[in-house]
Amino acid sequence: MRNEHILLVDDEKGILTMLKTVLEKEGFKQIDMATTGGEAMRKVEAVSYDLIVLDVMLPDTDGFELCQQIRRHTSVPLLFLTARSDNMDKLMGLGIGGDDYITKPFYPLEVAARIKAQLRRKTLYQSPAQLKSNRLDFGFFAIHKSAAQLTVHGIDTPCPAKEFELLLFLCEHPNQVFTALQLYEQVWGEALLGDEKTVVIHISRLRKRIEADPSNPRFIVNLRNLGYKFIPPQKAAAHEV
Template sequence: MMKNILIAEDSKEIVDVIRLYLEANDVKIIEVNSGKQAMDVFNKMQIHLVLLDIMLPEMNGYEVIKEIRKKSNIPIIFMSAKGQDEDKILGLNLGADDYIVKPFNPLELTARVSAQLRRFYSLGASSDTSLEQIKINNLVLDQRECKLFMDGNEIELTYMEYKLLKLLMNEPGRVFTKSQIFENVWDEEYSYADNTVTVYISKLREKIEVDSKNPKLIKTVRGLGYKFEKANN
């Protein structure tokens, strides 16, 4: 099935380069040059992945991702010349699955797009129903629908939050280092200067812990990494 990729970017030159590389991979490109146009397209047709510039007219990229995340967990990759750590952290906190800094190598962008599509749309393909749900205490992670429930109520997760939580809940009690988490969830080589894992752990704690400052589920193992606590007996 051909995937529809929405590119929200006001530089025609950048869009043309992206189109040249991505259309060779059996995808359809939908091009817009403002945030408002991006939302109009998103609301009218099925979009499988969004490449989103931050500095867009009418609605900026931050505003667009907030609106999309109210409705969908599809992969979103920010493309921006804003390359400071705080810019990346803000983008990830708003729900982006990846962040690439301009100018970028189009081959790298193509690889990241392919990885996001593969991860998101291959999940739930297993026919083994015994693996569909992970249940720990009052949490249920539905692996077929990629959803989390707490006491029967759905907790909204971004795709990367889901991937991280799935990794931890699949092996409760196991300590994962930051590098193991990053390389398993983001499928990239870990840089010790990268605080992406810390940001995402914090976001998950805010969603599932009674007190995110005193976590009982996702525990920090000092000097080693993180683990998900085993179920109460």
């Protein structure tokens, strides 16, 4: 039995019941459900969840707006679930803090697999026993690995789970070039489901957090036709403590 606590948010009770049944068969026992944005927000404020599945179209609010509210309380993995398959919707969802985007109709076991992949990597990056050290210090920003925390100029900076994992992976592999699909495989863990746009959006969000000028990045750079690499700050070389 798994002890992760999951919140499912969808206005279609049939979908909630189906997902809950599938997840219970996969070993998940702590599953809460909500059919409105208001109900979901009250649960998020009262319970510390490990992962949230959120429908974009809710009767009382837009799922994208609700995601932004949720991100003020928690940075746990958040998967959008929606019947809207437009690429702009997908990019918007990833851009405001979502970690994955699943369109309806969907295969329930695929949703379960994506949930387990998100939780597996979340656990990996939060377990000190799996890490060489607890902290990477780059001078003006630092990564506190066991706490899954980013500080910029000494100030705690909210960083959703997948952004943090992507930043950590890049920082632990400085000056190495990775294609978008390689980064997707390393961080999301699902090579066959890889989506370059997902990586591009997360890179853009990270630059806004750690770059003085995100439009002219110095640290997370894109080498045309090759991929991305992290260049450590020269004036404050990284050191592990």
